[in-house]
Amino acid sequence: MKVGDLIKLHDSSRRNGILAGKVGLVVDLDKHNNQPVSDFWIFVGGAVKLLHLMQIEEVISESR
DSSP states (O other): OOOEEEEEEEOHHHHHHGGGGHHHHEEEEEESSSSSOEEEEEETEEEEEEEEEGGGEEEOOOOO
């Protein structure tokens, strides 16, 4: 996953709360994590949120 990818969050409200099932855009990678990157800054629901890889269900569209 990289900046510019369109992603879909898991439908689980336990994992994502009110953001469950929403679509978001990767805007940045967490700079403080070791490789591989597991945390991403996602624009979803009108705000930028830090989400873990396990909260993301799939990449809908990869940026070039």
